[in-house]
Amino acid sequence: MSLFERLKAAAPAEWRSYVDHAFVRGMGDGTLPEAAFRTYLVQDYLFLIQFARANALAAYKSRTLADLRAAKDGLSAIVDVELDLHVRLCERWGLSPADIEAAPEHQATVAYTRFVLDCGMSGDLLDLHVALAPCVLGYAEIGRALAPDGVDALDGHPYREWIGEYAGDAYQAVAANASRHLDDLGARYLGPGRFDELAALFGKASRLEADFWQMGLDAAGARR
Amino acid sequence: MSLFERLKAAAPAEWRSYVDHAFVRGMGDGTLPEAAFRTYLVQDYLFLIQFARANALAAYKSRTLADLRAAKDGLSAIVDVELDLHVRLCERWGLSPADIEAAPEHQATVAYTRFVLDCGMSGDLLDLHVALAPCVLGYAEIGRALAPDGVDALDGHPYREWIGEYAGDAYQAVAANASRHLDDLGARYLGPGRFDELAALFGKASRLEADFWQMGLDAAGARR
Amino acid sequence: MSLFERLKAAAPAEWRSYVDHAFVRGMGDGTLPEAAFRTYLVQDYLFLIQFARANALAAYKSRTLADLRAAKDGLSAIVDVELDLHVRLCERWGLSPADIEAAPEHQATVAYTRFVLDCGMSGDLLDLHVALAPCVLGYAEIGRALAPDGVDALDGHPYREWIGEYAGDAYQAVAANASRHLDDLGARYLGPGRFDELAALFGKASRLEADFWQMGLDAAGARR
Amino acid sequence: MSLFERLKAAAPAEWRSYVDHAFVRGMGDGTLPEAAFRTYLVQDYLFLIQFARANALAAYKSRTLADLRAAKDGLSAIVDVELDLHVRLCERWGLSPADIEAAPEHQATVAYTRFVLDCGMSGDLLDLHVALAPCVLGYAEIGRALAPDGVDALDGHPYREWIGEYAGDAYQAVAANASRHLDDLGARYLGPGRFDELAALFGKASRLEADFWQMGLDAAGARR
Numbered sequence: 001m002s003l004f005e006r007l008k009a010a011a012p013a014e015w016r017s018y019v020d021h022a023f024v025r026g027m028g029d030g031t032l033p034e035a036a037f038r039t040y041l042v043q044d045y046l047f048l049i050q051f052a053r054a055n056a057l058a059a060y061k062s063r064t065l066a067d068l069r070a071a072k073d074g075l076s077a078i079v080d081v082e083l084d085l086h087v088r089l090c091e092r093w094g095l096s097p098a099d100i101e102a103a104p105e106h107q108a109t110v111a112y113t114r115f116v117l118d119c120g121m122s123g124d125l126l127d128l129h130v131a132l133a134p135c136v137l138g139y140a141e142i143g144r145a146l147a148p149d150g151v152d153a154l155d156g157h158p159y160r161e162w163i164g165e166y167a168g169d170a171y172q173a174v175a176a177n178a179s180r181h182l183d184d185l186g187a188r189y190l191g192p193g194r195f196d197e198l199a200a201l202f203g204k205a206s207r208l209e210a211d212f213w214q215m216g217l218d219a220a221g222a223r224r
Numbered sequence: 225m226s227l228f229e230r231l232k233a234a235a236p237a238e239w240r241s242y243v244d245h246a247f248v249r250g251m252g253d254g255t256l257p258e259a260a261f262r263t264y265l266v267q268d269y270l271f272l273i274q275f276a277r278a279n280a281l282a283a284y285k286s287r288t289l290a291d292l293r294a295a296k297d298g299l300s301a302i303v304d305v306e307l308d309l310h311v312r313l314c315e316r317w318g319l320s321p322a323d324i325e326a327a328p329e330h331q332a333t334v335a336y337t338r339f340v341l342d343c344g345m346s347g348d349l350l351d352l353h354v355a356l357a358p359c360v361l362g363y364a365e366i367g368r369a370l371a372p373d374g375v376d377a378l379d380g381h382p383y384r385e386w387i388g389e390y391a392g393d394a395y396q397a398v399a400a401n402a403s404r405h406l407d408d409l410g411a412r413y414l415g416p417g418r419f420d421e422l423a424a425l426f427g428k429a430s431r432l433e434a435d436f437w438q439m440g441l442d443a444a445g446a447r448r
Numbered sequence: 449m450s451l452f453e454r455l456k457a458a459a460p461a462e463w464r465s466y467v468d469h470a471f472v473r474g475m476g477d478g479t480l481p482e483a484a485f486r487t488y489l490v491q492d493y494l495f496l497i498q499f500a501r502a503n504a505l506a507a508y509k510s511r512t513l514a515d516l517r518a519a520k521d522g523l524s525a526i527v528d529v530e531l532d533l534h535v536r537l538c539e540r541w542g543l544s545p546a547d548i549e550a551a552p553e554h555q556a557t558v559a560y561t562r563f564v565l566d567c568g569m570s571g572d573l574l575d576l577h578v579a580l581a582p583c584v585l586g587y588a589e590i591g592r593a594l595a596p597d598g599v600d601a602l603d604g605h606p607y608r609e610w611i612g613e614y615a616g617d618a619y620q621a622v623a624a625n626a627s628r629h630l631d632d633l634g635a636r637y638l639g640p641g642r643f644d645e646l647a648a649l650f651g652k653a654s655r656l657e658a659d660f661w662q663m664g665l666d667a668a669g670a671r672r
Numbered sequence: 673m674s675l676f677e678r679l680k681a682a683a684p685a686e687w688r689s690y691v692d693h694a695f696v697r698g699m700g701d702g703t704l705p706e707a708a709f710r711t712y713l714v715q716d717y718l719f720l721i722q723f724a725r726a727n728a729l730a731a732y733k734s735r736t737l738a739d740l741r742a743a744k745d746g747l748s749a750i751v752d753v754e755l756d757l758h759v760r761l762c763e764r765w766g767l768s769p770a771d772i773e774a775a776p777e778h779q780a781t782v783a784y785t786r787f788v789l790d791c792g793m794s795g796d797l798l799d800l801h802v803a804l805a806p807c808v809l810g811y812a813e814i815g816r817a818l819a820p821d822g823v824d825a826l827d828g829h830p831y832r833e834w835i836g837e838y839a840g841d842a843y844q845a846v847a848a849n850a851s852r853h854l855d856d857l858g859a860r861y862l863g864p865g866r867f868d869e870l871a872a873l874f875g876k877a878s879r880l881e882a883d884f885w886q887m888g889l890d891a892a893g894a895r896r
Contacts, residue, residue, distance in 0.1 A: 052731070052740060053346075059728030059747060061570045063645070065755075068724060072751045075731060079744045083737075105428070107335045107435050114338035121345055122277075122509045124572035124637075188641045189572075191634065197511070204329070211331050276516060280507030283500070283523060285794045287869070289531075292500060296527045299507060303520045307513075346733045348796035348861075412869070413796075415862045421735070501794075553876070555883050559779045562786030569793055570725075652776070659779050 003186040004137055004179045006195070007130065011203030018134060018206045019142055023213035027159045028146040036220035037159070038093055043109045043215065045086050045100050050113035051135070052078040057120050058128055067125065070181065089161060108215040112208040119201060126189040129182055130198050134206045137182075140175030143167035227410040228361055228403045230419070231354065235427030242358060242430045243366055247437035251383045252370045260444035261383070262317055267333045267439065269310050269324050274337035275359070276302040281344050282352055291349065294405065313385060332439035336432040343425060350413040353406055354422050358430045364399030367391035451634040452585055452627045454643070455578065459651030466582060466654045467590055471661035475607045476594040484668035485607070486541055491557045491663065493534050493548050498561035499583070500526040505568050506576055515573065518629065537609060556663040560656035567649060574637040577630055578646050582654045585630075588623030591615035675858040676809055676851045679802065682867070683875030690806060690878045691814055695885035699831045700818040708892035709831070710765055715781045715887065717758050717772050722785035723807070724750040729792050730800055739797065742853065761833060780887040784880035791873060798861040801854050802870050806878045812847030815839035 001009075008015045023040070026032030052075055059071035087097055116135075120128030143166025147154055151167050154160035165171060190198070225233075232239045247264070250256030276299055283295035311321055340359075344352030367390025371378055375391050378384035389395060414422070449457075456463045471488070474480030500523055507519035535545055564583075568576030591614025595602055599615050602608035613619060638646070673681075680687045695712070698704030724747055731743035759769055788807075792800030815838025819826055823839050826832035837843060862870070 049737065049740070052744075053734070056728045056731030056734075056740075056743070056747075060725050060732055062725070062728075063570070065721065068721070068728075069751055071728070072724075072747055075728075075744055076748060079741055104431075107331065107432065110339050110428075110432065111331045111335035114342045115334050117342050117345075118338045121341075121569075122511070124575070127572070186639065188639050188645070189637065190639045191637045191642075193636045194639075197636070204334075207328075208331065208334065273513065273516070276520075277508050277510070280504045280510075280516075280519070280523075283504030284508055286501070286504075287794070289497065292497070292504075293527055295504070296500075296523055299504075299520055300524060303517055345793075346735070348799070351796070411863060412865045413861065413863045415858065415860050415866075417860045418863075421860070552879075555779065555783045555880065558787050558876075558880065559783035562790045563782050565790050565793075566786045569789075655776075656779065656782065 002179055003182050003190070004133060007133065007199055007202040010195070010199035011206060014203035014206040014210070015134075018210040018213070019138055019145070021210050021213040023216050024142055024146070026217075027162065030158045032159065032216075033220040034093075034158075036216040037162075038095060039106075039219035040213070040216035041086075041090055041093055042095060042100050042103045043106050043212070045083070045090065046103065046105050046109050047113055047212075048078055048083055048086060050109075050117065051132075052083075054113075054116055054120060054128065054132060057117065058125060061120070061125050061128065092161070106215050108208070108211045112205070112212055115205065115208055119205075124189055126182075126185040126198070127201065129178075129185055130202050131205045133178075133182060133202060134209045136178045137175050138206070138209060139166045140172055143171065226403055227406045227414070228357060231357065231423055231426040234419070234423035235430060238427035238430040238434070239358075239362075242434040242437070243362055243369070245434050245437040247440050248366055248370070250441075251386065254382045256383065256440075257444040258317075258382075260440040261386075262319060263330075263443035264437070264440035265310075265314055265317060266319060266324050266327045267330050267436070269307070269314065270327065270329050270333050271337055271436075272302055272307055272310060274333075274341065275356075276307075278337075278340055278344060278352065278356060281341065282349060285344070285349050285352065316385070330439050332432070332436045336429070336436055339429065339432055343429075348413055350406075350409040350422070351425065353402075353409055354426050355429045357402070357406060357426060358433045360402045361399050362430070362433060363390045364396055367395065450627055451630050451638070452581060455581065455647055455650040458643070458647035459654060462651035462654040462658070463582075466658040466661070467586055467593070469658050469661040471664050472590055472594070474665075475610065478606045480607065480664075481668040482541075482606075484664040485610075486543060487554075487667035488661070488664035489534075489538055489541055490543060490548050490551045491554050491660070493531070493538065494551065494553050494557050495561055495660075496526055496531055496534060498557075498565065499580075500531075502561075502564055502568060502576065502580060505565065506573060509568070509573050509576065540609070554663050556656070556659045560653070560660055563653065563656055567653075572637055574630075574633040574646070575649065577626075577633055578650050579653045581626070581630060581650060582657045584626045585623050586654070586657060587614045588620055591619065674851055675854050675862070676805060678867070679805065679871055679874040682871035683878060686875035686878040686882070687806075690882040690885070691810055691817070693882050693885040695888050696814055696818070698889075699834065702830045704831065704888075705892040706765075706830075708888040709834075710767060711778075711891035712885070712888035713758075713762055713765055714767060714772050714775045715778050715884070717755070717762065718775065718777050718781050719785055719884075720750055720755055720758060722781075722789065723804075724755075726785075726788055726792060726800065726804060729789065730797060733792070733797050733800065764833070778887050780880070780883045784877070784884055787877065787880055791877075796861055798854075798857040798870070799873065801850075801857055802874050803877045805850070805854060805874060806881045808850045809847050810878070810881060811838045812844055815843065 023032060023036065026036070055071055055075040055078060059068055059075060062068035062071055087100070090097075090100055116128070116131040119131040143163055146159075146163045147167035151164045154164055154167075157163065247256060247260065250260070279295055279298040279302060283292055283299060286292035286295055311324070314320075314324055336359075340352070340355040343355040367387055370383075370387045371391035375388045378388055378391075381387065471480060471484065474484070503519055503522040503526060507516055507523060510516035510519055535548070538545075538548055564576070564579040567579040591611055594607075594611045595615035599612045602612055602615075605611065695704060695708065698708070727743055727746040727750060731740055731747060734740035734743055759772070762769075762772055784807075788800070788803040791803040815835055818831075818835045819839035823832075823836045826836055826839075829835065
């Protein structure tokens, strides 16, 4: 069993509150209010900037060239590719770069991003990657779940771009790779008495991700 | 004009949203629901632990023995005195140590504490102390405002212990000292083009403190 | 076998180069040139300041109140007690506080202290304490070795104060406690594939401690 | 006057000990023993890995996308380009990748690299870049000084590759850019009372760079 599977099994309620959140179900069946998605999209851009910093932190914390290169690739992917992709996705939803830059970080964005950065800074590389796992690996799981018949079957779906992005082969490969990296870090740093601490951290991060979805619903006046 | 006064003047809406929050007014006139106060009290204990870490971070970041000793004193005050005081205050409100320890950190607690720690780690000592100022200095200002006729006049007030603590001479002296320390750090580290960045940080921290009060009201089903 | 014993067994050459250094032997038989000891004493004061920062870092990195209190106690012991003791020891060797403050940090001091701080910041609490172990636990071992007939038998020995300090019951208890803390951290954080990395770190820290002794000899024009 | 020029003017002895070190003069007139250069080359590779971490730290500490991108570019340049260049340079001097990887970090390498990382972590972005300036900007100054008649005139010079690299237009542009970045950071973060602290930091870093050259000479049994 992979470390990721063990962590999910140890925090089932928190995990479910996140991957099966009303926001996610609303994306899946297309009933999610557009206002909820737009709020999410802007905050997710602000999230990405902090996520880039988390990858930079991983690079700083690396003790092998392999870890350093992996973290550098993650940082480059965000700064060179994902931020631009996000700007374009925002544009298609009627949000200009000026809209994004003018947006203050929501409490939910501050809470999850700074929690991850603090876990990573106060702990080790394994803590950092466990705190990031709900984001990196959870999005792949959600993407797959929302595209049960494959990405091509999403034609006409109002959230096909988002779902297609995370259900697609490219992101699924990124996630599979991240899961293997987590196992590799676990082999090095997971002492016999540490799993419960990691599981608590993973559960807390999952809950903060659920709060991030909820922020979108709240902004649209929708109910949980 | 002290740096603290300049920061407040630069972020008036955020500052007002915090020091004049409905939670504060409710404490002042005694109408605050007890459930709101109890929720606040437990989260404030969890806050204190992170606040201790912020003082430890200040000690780590110190480059003079004077800064190091000041930060060490702050850390000792929390770990040796304030945590115990807090436990006793909780007990008088019917909250056992077990209640406190069983409580998960609320999103509002995570957001403010980790924001402060991240400001301090990614910035310098001045950033750290500016991010802490709404807490350290704001509580003194709120305490004074809620005891306009002095601490002795609070007899019979349902929140006299809390108000008396922060309106009292001991805490007022701590705050006056912290304000002078901020000015001293400003004299060293406040470059000509930096004030706006610090004011934005201060405003954001004030907003996160306002959210912390709001958490108490939300828990009691009260309205903003 | 304690983790400390395992680490020593895994880096025997580095450990020997440190605990059996010519500087140590010279202290033991009283032949160490006074100039070497004076240089060491001044640099050891500068070392202590960074060592205080390492304890502050441990407090920042703590996730349990027990770890936080232990680190705070360590920090207080240095700032409130050891720095003053050191100033008095320096005075008895003819070194004024002004001499100490005017001294620039030697390369050997920078190398070991910043290595420890970087290990601790980039790694976890276990890394930090392993990097500190040659100092904390090594001094207890050296003290015992240089006082084979007990502290009382040191009467008239030119280095009796230094040896007595570290051979004495108080410091031996500190070291025993630190060794138990290391075992406790190991139980939590020592994954199956991590020992070699820790042993390399321990060996490197031991070598940097040996270089610290050598700095004293070099300053006195003495040979290794 | 640029901040870099001001810093050099404030620490003239330390700066001279570095840019006019016997190792540098020996490279310039071709009399530097090859053994000294080889030792330097291997340690400089280990230095680069820590330098990459310093750039990652700068990315983590960034608060604007512009700072983040600049730090990311710096990290990528080292990990994607410079490390490989260095391996090839080592090969031409008869040093295999295995030789490099087997080499332990010298005390001088540990001292300067960890000092820089600690300055950056305990301070702000300006501290980090000031600590790096002797390396980034100093190599450009040394390169220019050793190629007074231009890079083309170095034909046949035993150290033409090294000198040509740093005297060349590409590196000179990197350095000019880094100097402008330092001025930009200074405009933001250089408070009225901070210059002396920065100058002390700059002087110390310069001295540690001088020690890095000296390590090469010592290894070759050469004299300062």
